[in-house]
Amino acid sequence: MFYKILLSVFMVAFIAACSTTPKGTADSSGSGSSGTSSIDPSSGDAAILEDLINTPLGPSSVSESASASASIEPGSQEDLIINVGDRVFFAYDSAELDADAQELLLYQAAWFKEHDILSITIEGHCDERGTREYNLALGEKRAQAVKNYLNGLAVFPVINTLSYGKERPAVVGSNEGAWSQNRRSVTQVN
Numbered sequence: 001m002f003y004k005i006l007l008s009v010f011m012v013a014f015i016a017a018c019s020t021t022p023k024g025t026a027d028s029s030g031s032g033s034s035g036t037s038s039i040d041p042s043s044g045d046a047a048i049l050e051d052l053i054n055t056p057l058g059p060s061s062v063s064e065s066a067s068a069s070a071s072i073e074p075g076s077q078e079d080l081i082i083n084v085g086d087r088v089f090f091a092y093d094s095a096e097l098d099a100d101a102q103e104l105l106l107y108q109a110a111w112f113k114e115h116d117i118l119s120i121t122i123e124g125h126c127d128e129r130g131t132r133e134y135n136l137a138l139g140e141k142r143a144q145a146v147k148n149y150l151n152g153l154a155v156f157p158v159i160n161t162l163s164y165g166k167e168r169p170a171v172v173g174s175n176e177g178a179w180s181q182n183r184r185s186v187t188q189v190n
Helices: 002-017 045-054 064-069 077-083 099-114 132-152 176-182
Strands: 087-089 119-125 158-165 184-189
Touching (some): 119 132
């Protein structure tokens, strides 16, 4: 348990230290709910992805403490969760990918290519506010936004999308802390 917490803290610090500001990003204030995310190949995303592909993402590149998880099969869902992360979070009533989400998806894309992943499913989730129908539609927009971003990076696995709306909360609660954890997409390795 201690190693997972230590690894999580290390990954957050690592990602924060490596963050870059994408060119031409949309306003990330969370207003609106269009599910489009534009990928400009000249913006450097493709070059960043190529650099990530050439840098090993295995446990040895993350930290020595991760070597304790040697029983995890490379290319598995657990490997994705530990070494890259499987969740992208969204603002309220939005399907826009912010800079943090785009950065995580760059790492996911490199991981998919490194492990020759052939099929993934992107699950879209929402918080408890709003009707069931509205949240199912918003969850689908979120999943499609992630799919479109990954397709823009020339990630070639089969990408399926699925919306759970508000039906599968990650955190139970009626407060902003719980809601912010439930507004997400989750990448599943098939």
